[in-house]
Amino acid sequence: MRALQYDRFGGPLAVIEAPEPILEAGGAIVEVTRTGLCRSDWHGWQGHDSDTVLPCIPGHEFTGVVRAAPDLPGLVGARVVVPFVMACGRCRDCGAGAGQVCRAQRQPGFTDPGSFAERVAVPNAAVNLVPLPDSVRDDAAAALGCRMATSWRALTAVAGLQAGERVLVLGAGGVGLAAIQIARAMGAEVTAADISAEALRIAESLGAEPIQLTDGMGGEEIAGVVRGRHTDGVDISLDALGSPELAAAGILALRRRGRHVQVGLLADGWASLPAGRIIAHELAVLGSHGMAAGDYPPLLAAVAAGRLDPAGLVTEILTLAQAAEALPHMAQPDAPRGVRLIDPRL
Ligand SMILES: [Zn+2]
Ligand SMILES: [Zn+2]
Incomplete structure (x- = not known):
């Protein structure tokens, strides 16, 4: 064959x-x-x-x-x-x-x-x-x-998404776009961040608020842009790509007691995990796998x-x-x- x-x-x-x-x-x-x-x-x-x-x-x-x-x-x-x-x-x-x-x-x-x-x-x-x-x-x-099965489980069974919650999707590739579609179908308000204008156009067509990332942006800077729109932070963040900056951004953009789901493979590991924030704000950092x-x-x-x-x-x-x-x-x-x-x- x-x-x-x-x-x-x-x-x-x-x-x-x-x-x-x-x-x-x-x-x-x-x-x-x-x-x-x-x-x-x-x-x-x-x-x-x-x-x-x-x-x-x-x-x-x-x-x-x-x-x-x-x-x-x-x-x-x-x-x-x-x-x-x-x-x-x-x-x-x-x-x-x-x-x-x-x-x-x-x-x-x-x-x-x-x-x-x-x-x-x-x-x-x-x-x-x-x-x-x-x-x-x-x-x-x-x-x-x-991709859709992974996002479905990450948002439903792992993160426990409820209608009306605010979801931040980091990386609008296959997993990210699927996550946007699922979160919107479940009645969530979705923000999507990516470096590609083409990816963001697709994300926007699916009902997400786009955030254009630029090369070299760190986790704190990305989270700052998200908080410019959602002062209290988002309920759920999902790193669909798997980069230390996006993972950190996801955690730092959460409201108190929010949930971060890591789906993208962090091949290079965590650059710096905002551990103090995770403890003080009682954040949940969850892995999800298929x-x-x-x-x-x-x-x-x-x-x-x-x-x-x-x-x-x-x-x-x-x-x-x-x-x-x-x-x-x-x-x-x-x-x-x-x-x-x-x-x-x-
Ligand atoms: Zn795959
Ligand atoms: Zn088995």
Whole structure:
């Protein structure tokens, strides 16, 4: 089958003829119809994720059709989505419904061959295959597999967002734009900060108040701009990008007893965590990591009902060869914004 692969971190990406994925006991093979190009793929390619196995076929946010599932014959032919954290279904966390932090988790595109390929293997199919309603089409499904599911869980289950609250979204990439759409749908007032004017235009079209960041702005300066608009601070901040400055800005922009959710990977760690503020203002600093398969139904229902429109965030459908060109440039400030998907059949 055709797949996109790299052999070393930061090395060239090439479309190759790869071996067919291996069907494990209890697993499934999914024929990929759409797969998202995500900043996490760039982090993996850079070698920021110590679990990434070489050579690597990236890709972790996919939808497709089940072609083989010996233990679940009824699902063959079904359209599915798969959480990027593929859970074991047997450990204590999985037992508690928290497969997104499964201790035996596997991730396509990192620990396992990913979905920038015609077909992909999914372990523990009974746990990790989420059948899709007909009304949730391929573009929507691929766009929600990682980024919208992550934002949904971060804002609802982790931050406990309530209607009428003020939400600050830092970084208006895929996760950030999804967070804006979700927060607005839940009746929140949203402010979005980004360095890209293009990203802010999309954020504004989704109902966010834009804040234009400039190169070199620190956490205190960004938080100062937010407080210029919300004197008491925001109820919830979400760092969707993962930078020390944005994470600090998120914490410093909170009202007393506010909640900061860290979703973006802080590859370089925290530059300076405003610890004094966290203690004195009783701030909650929360991590959020994907979403378990069992938590997808309310999100899928919101998409099916038209309350959320993940397909509306999609700006481009790429071929595998185009993705090989696009992936290395994802972290550049002028990289195209919005959600880009790949159709490996093209
Ligand atoms: Zn992703
Ligand atoms: Zn587990």
